[in-house]
Amino acid sequence: MAVSSPPTLQDIARALGLSVTTVSRALAGYSDVAPATRERVRQMARKMGYRPHAWARRLRQRRTDTLGFIIPTHGPRFSDPFFSEFLAGIGNEAAQHDYDLLVSTHGPGQREIDAYERMVAERRVDGFLLVRTRVDDPRVRFLLAHQVPFVTFGRTQAENAHPWVDVDGEAGLYALTQLCLQHGHRRIAYIGAPPDLMHARHRLAGYRRALADAGVPQNPAWVQVGDLTEESGYRAAQVLLRLRPRPTALLAANDLMALGALAAVHEAGLQVGKDVAVAGFDDVPLAAHTQPPLTTVHQPIYDIGRRIVAMLIALLRGQPLPQQQVLLQPRLVVRASCP
Amino acid sequence: MAVSSPPTLQDIARALGLSVTTVSRALAGYSDVAPATRERVRQMARKMGYRPHAWARRLRQRRTDTLGFIIPTHGPRFSDPFFSEFLAGIGNEAAQHDYDLLVSTHGPGQREIDAYERMVAERRVDGFLLVRTRVDDPRVRFLLAHQVPFVTFGRTQAENAHPWVDVDGEAGLYALTQLCLQHGHRRIAYIGAPPDLMHARHRLAGYRRALADAGVPQNPAWVQVGDLTEESGYRAAQVLLRLRPRPTALLAANDLMALGALAAVHEAGLQVGKDVAVAGFDDVPLAAHTQPPLTTVHQPIYDIGRRIVAMLIALLRGQPLPQQQVLLQPRLVVRASCP
DNA sequence: GTGAAAGCGCTAACAG
C-alpha cells in the first residue's frame, strides 16, 4: 500500500460535501455548528486519521506554541547531572500544556546572545526559559528590550523586572556554615562559583554572614573560586589543603565541585568527615553515594523546571501569575561528609 | 519608540517599489535578477532588519528543518551526566546546519510511542534521533513502518534496516575483563544493564567471551542486573560482596552503577583497587575524580551526538551516506580502581 | 529581468 500524504481539512470537507470552514469549526468544538454535523465531521476525521498540521495552524494564529531553551554552555565536556533533571522537568511540563520545547546551543563560533536574537527575529519561539543567571545578564537585557516573555531560574540584578524562581542560596549556605560552626569548626573554607553568576553572590554572602554572626574571623585565603566542575573543585581543594593552619571544613558552591574536593582530601591522605568536613549544594543523586555520603543543600530542580514552564505559559496566555517571583527555602541534607 | 512588527518581504517590496517575488529571489541569490536590483534589495533588507519568518517558509517548502529528540525516560530523578554531553553534541551540530532541535518527553501518563506518533502526524519534525536502543525497539518499528528518517545511537535487532552509530561494547567489556584476568583476578562479577537494552547484550557477551577464552569458570551468581542508576549499582554490589567466595572484581555496564559499587565496597570496609577492583563504562568526567579514580571504557559521546545529527541531516537532504552503520572501537581508560 | 497569480493548511470576519 502506497503512503499517501496525510489528510487535510480539505479532504474531510470534500468527503463530506461540506466546506473547510465548517469542518474546522466542528473539530474546534464551536457551538455554532449542528450537533449532527459535528458528529459526522468528527467521525470522518477519526476515520481518515486527520491530525492538524502544526505549522499551518501556527502561521495563522501567529503563535508558535514553542518555548526556547538555549543550553547555557557549549563544548564537548559539558556534563552536569543537575541539568538532565531540569530538562526532564521543563520537558514534561511543556508537553503537558501541548507546547513544544526548542533546545538550542550557541556553537563554538557563535555568541550566546546571537542565538537568542535569531530565535526571536525568525519568530521560532514565543518565549524563553533561562538558567544560570548572571548578575548583569545580557540575555535578560536583550529579552526585556525586545519585550520577549521569559522566566528565569535564578535572580538577576533586575530583581523585579521579570518573573523568576530561585532557591534561597544565602539561607542555604548560612545553614551549612552554621552546621559546621556547631560542630566546632572554626577554619571553614569556601569554594565559590564564578562571581558573575548570581547565585555565587548569594551563597558567598550566606557563608560570610554565618561566620560574622558567630564572630569567627574570616580569612581571604580560605575563599577560592572554581568554575563549577569537579576538576576545579579538586584543584581549589588542593590549594586550600596546603594552607597552614589547614581549614577543617570545605564548603563548595555546588556538588560537582564538592566531589572534586572529596577526591583531593582523600588524595592528601586525610579522612573526609573526620579530618576535614566537606559539603556541597544541589543534592544531585550521586551525593548520596559518595564515600562518605555528601552533606549538601537540596534544590528541587525537577519541580523548579516544571514551575518556570508553568509560569511562562501562563504569561504567554495572558493569565495573571499568582506570584511573579518565587523564592524557595532550601533543605539541608546532612550526611556523613560533614557531620 | 513603539515596537512594530518585524518587516516582511512585502515591506521591503513596497519600500523599493518592487514585487515580493523579486525581493524573494534577490535574497535567495537567484541568478535571474539584475545585479543592481539584488544589491538594492540586500541593502534595504539589512537596513530594515529583515529576517525570514521560519514558519512561513517551512509551510511553503513542506519541510520543518527540525529534528526530534524524545528523552528516553521520564520522572523526577533522571540524572545522567552522560546525557547532557550528548545533548550538547546534537545541539551544536544541528545549529551548525541551521536545523532546530525539538526536545520532548513522554509524560508519566503517556506512552513513549505516542510522543513519536504525535510528532509525525502533526508534521512537527523531519526526522528523529534515538538513543538507548532496545533489542526489539518499538520506536524503530514505528518509524520504519511510517518511513520517517531517523538515526540511532546504538544498534537494534534490525541491524541493517537503519543507519546507526555505536560503540563496540563487546570489545569494550572484553578488554576490561581481560585486564582483570591479566592482573590475576579469577572471580570477576558483572553488574549488567536491563537485558532489553541492546548494549546490555553486547557488553555481557564481551564479559562472557573473555572469561570463556581464558578458560575461567563462570558463576551465574556473579552476574547481577541493575537499571543504570547509582542506586542499583550500589545494591547489586552489596549482593555480590556478600557472596562467598567473594568476587575480587566488579565490572559494571556503566559508570553510574560503578560509582554505586564503589560506595558499597567502601561501606563493606574493603579497599577499592586492592581488595576489590571496580570498573565501569562511559568515562563520564566524574570517573577521573572518584576515590580511587575509576577504570572505564571511553565513549566519545559528544562526537557521537554530532555524528548522528550529521548523518540524519544528510539523509534528509538526500545525500548519500558514506557509511550507513558506524561501529566505533572503544578505548580502555585504566585508572586506579582496577589496576 | 520582473511581476502577477497560485497555494502550503489553517482560522476568522462576515454574510446569508
Place this chain on the structure above:
DNA sequence: CTGTTAGCGCTTTCAC
C-alpha cells in the same frame, strides 16, 4: 447553522 472570502509570509511556476 453553513459557506464565501481573505490572508498569515513565503516560494514557485508561468507569463510578459
